[in-house]
Amino acid sequence: MSSDFYTSSILPHSGIIIKICRAYTDTQEDFEDYYQEVCLQIWKSRDRFRGDSKWSTWIYRLSLNICLTLIKKKKNNKQHYTSDCKMPSEAMEDSHAFSDESLNLLYDAIKKLSEIDRAVILLYLEEKPNKEIADIIGTSPNNIGVRVNRIKERLKKILDGKIN
Amino acid sequence: MGRSIESIWKEGFLKDDQLVVPKLNDLYNQKSIHIIDKILRMGRINLIYIVILSVFFLVVGIFLDVVYLGIFLSLLIIAHLILALRHVKQLKEIDKNVNSYRYIKSFDNWLNNSISEFMLFSRFFYPLFFLSFTIQGRFSEDGEALISFLINKNPDTILVFGIPIFLMTGVILFAGLLAVFGGVLYKLDLNIVYGRVLKKLKEIISDMEELKR
Numbered sequence: 001m002s003s004d005f006y007t008s009s010i011l012p013h014s015g016i017i018i019k020i021c022r023a024y025t026d027t028q029e030d031f032e033d034y035y036q037e038v039c040l041q042i043w044k045s046r047d048r049f050r051g052d053s054k055w056s057t058w059i060y061r062l063s064l065n066i067c068l069t070l071i072k073k074k075k076n077n078k079q080h081y082t083s084d085c086k087m088p089s090e091a092m093e094d095s096h097a098f099s100d101e102s103l104n105l106l107y108d109a110i111k112k113l114s115e116i117d118r119a120v121i122l123l124y125l126e127e128k129p130n131k132e133i134a135d136i137i138g139t140s141p142n143n144i145g146v147r148v149n150r151i152k153e154r155l156k157k158i159l160d161g162k163i164n
Numbered sequence: 165m166g167r168s169i170e171s172i173w174k175e176g177f178l179k180d181d182q183l184v185v186p187k188l189n190d191l192y193n194q195k196s197i198h199i200i201d202k203i204l205r206m207g208r209i210n211l212i213y214i215v216i217l218s219v220f221f222l223v224v225g226i227f228l229d230v231v232y233l234g235i236f237l238s239l240l241i242i243a244h245l246i247l248a249l250r251h252v253k254q255l256k257e258i259d260k261n262v263n264s265y266r267y268i269k270s271f272d273n274w275l276n277n278s279i280s281e282f283m284l285f286s287r288f289f290y291p292l293f294f295l296s297f298t299i300q301g302r303f304s305e306d307g308e309a310l311i312s313f314l315i316n317k318n319p320d321t322i323l324v325f326g327i328p329i330f331l332m333t334g335v336i337l338f339a340g341l342l343a344v345f346g347g348v349l350y351k352l353d354l355n356i357v358y359g360r361v362l363k364k365l366k367e368i369i370s371d372m373e374e375l376k377r
Contacts, residue, residue: 015177044371103176106169125173155169 005046010039013059016126020060023110023118024067034070038063053135060128061136064119071115109158113151120144121151196268196372199365203275206358207252214245233300240292247285251278265372272369275362279354283347290342290349298335302327 010017021034042062049058110118116137123133130141130148137144167175218241225234251274258270301307314328315321322329342349355362 019177040371100176102167102172106172106176125170152169159169 005043006039009046009055010042010059013056016056016060017063019126020063020067020119020122022107023122024071024115026111034067037070038066041066057128057132057136060123060126064122064136068115068119105159106155109155112158113154117147117151117154120147121155124148124151193264195368196264199361199368200268200271203358203361203365204255206361207248210357211245211248211252214241214248218242218245230300230304233296236296237293240289240296244285244289247281251281254278268365268369268372272365275365279351282354283350286350287343287346290346291339294342295335295339298339 017035017038021031021038025031025034042059045062049055053061110121113121119137120133123136124144128136130144133148134141134144139147218238221237221241222234225231225237228234254277255271255274258267258274260267262270302311311327311331314331315323318328318330324332
């Protein structure tokens, strides 16, 4: 990957890649692996970008798909799983955390959601319109509206449970 | 809870230090280690199968009262095993204390070298494998019956070592074909077992080379 491509086409969107990768990983090491893999796959798939959506939307979609695939792979790969013997809660105690405590709690709550719900709420929090979320996830916009409300309720419950 | 999740998200990410971009270094390190480990793991399993197969042929040979055939096939497979172990020894000599690109390239060179040696070996292995069965068949009761039948049907045929020349020619021709295409047969066999990982290895090397540009 040329550094030009990385600097001009990936780095401006690194924020969302980081946010997505954080939501699907428990350790700093995994997070860095996922981030690298996403960047690499964006670079490798760049010729497949047809321009019928925004570049940023395409990056969202790709990042989500790659993280979901990596999670599935990790689940299937028992050997990898046993070598990564830290429990999620323990792993989260290490350097894999934001300096903002509320944000950490929110991320912990997001990680308790299903993989698809995580994707939906991340896109919602990034203020993506329902139509775009539906397009990325592959469902109807109406379904997204209902789903977001349900997820928000669930997150509130989890966060209230933690704070109180 | 006072703040909405939207405001936690928005305000949380307003701080500069929240989105520290990880460094993209040694991008393919893990990938190359993973793929090499996978190939080696498959190779180890293959070696175990070879040992089992060699014992199997010997035992079945004794059990079916075709001891010489059993011993010969077992030795043929042991020769394969010895060649494989020689290559494993060479693999251990590859310097691991280099960057991932150089290591994966050395591994690829070792692999290509092993494949070409096994292709050469297969040009002997397949014909010998076939001939051992044919020779055993020649001395079996059914083999004798078949040869008698063929001689009766073609009384004018020339006999070579008591075998009709057309049958002998057919056997030699087929063994010759196996010698010529033994390497290709080995490659086909290799692709069935290792095709996917070998393709992945090539892809990683080509990506690494593109990254280096």
